[in-house]
Amino acid sequence: MKTAVMPLAFDFEGQAVRTINRNGVVWWVLSDVCAVLDIRKHRDAASRLDNDERGSVLVDTLGGPQEVTAINESGIYSLVLTSRKAAAKRFKKWVTQEVLPALRRTGTYSIGIQPDISHVLGVAEAAILTSQNAVRVLTPKAQAYHSLTCMDGLHTLTDAAKLCGQTRNQFLSKLEVLSWIYRPGGKGCWSAKADKIKAGYLTHKYCDIRDADGQLKTRSQVVVTDRGVAKLKIILARLENTMLAGDAA
Structure with a gap:
């Protein structure tokens, strides 16, 4: 029996794009990606992908658990190549230069302006060292x-x-x-x-x-x-x- 997972929703130019972590690999909800890339028939888009680029996942939604089609990073690039939308290039850059690096470093991604991560990590490390005793209590x-x-x-x-x-x-x-x-x-x-x-x-x-x-x-x-x-x-x-x-x- 599949266990429903809670996706992380990111914002790309005002549109929500949900992701799921499957054994340390980021998968993207296909319908959200197709909406960004202006691909109207996401089921047809899924059929054009290789078997190892797509899969079904059970996600938690406000209406309860729902099975959706998700694609991995390779699937993302395959769809970008088939999209005629001008935002496709920006979406690919957003995925490769912002979202994936942030997820790999911190396991999260915040909507809005991204801070200088080296500064954030330095501040966080100093804060952890100075507050360990306080956190314990x-x-x-x-x-x-x-x-x-x-x-x-x-x-x-x-x-x-x-x-x-x-x-x-x-x-x-x-x-x-x-x-x-x-x-x-x-x-x-x-x-x-x-x-x-x-x-x-x-x-x-x-x-x-x-x-x-x-x-x-x-x-x-x-x-x-x-x-x-x-x-x-x-x-x-x-x-x-x-x-x-x-x-x-």
Whole structure:
């Protein structure tokens, strides 16, 4: 029986491209790649690839586990050669010069401007050396908070609220009204709307933490990208102006 995996969604020029790690090899969701390359029939595209360039994977989605076709790096290059879209060359460069090197170095990729990785690694190494004793005594809750907030280009809902000049409660209420976030079943933790993930405004951050009993658990939290913060500042400013105009009238 296949086990559903959680894909990592990256942003390429405003379009979401999901990837899956299979035994240390990056596989790409075919339908997302075809959308970027303007290839309309992704099933036909899959049939033109060699057997070792394509495969099916079971991924977690907001609607539950879903089986999708994925392609490896060789498959990516095969499709790029068949695409007539001007973005194909930029997509190939993005894959080879940004995403894959970042994944191989750090196992992650953040949406937005990439920092000087050598500087980041130097700062991280120094921080680790100076804080090892403190980390050992962190509670599981504090460890989870640390993991969820140390993100380049991503912001927790609380931090995003501050950046937008809102209190956390105001911010969450407005995001719910604007259909950016929701609570599955009307309760529990917040989840990001699928269209906002696809647009590159929101994503989920996952981390493994140990509870007070030492059990390993995976925690998910909605986070806002730099692109999402910029978009929300515009939307919230418009809402405020509309409200002020209504009060004046």
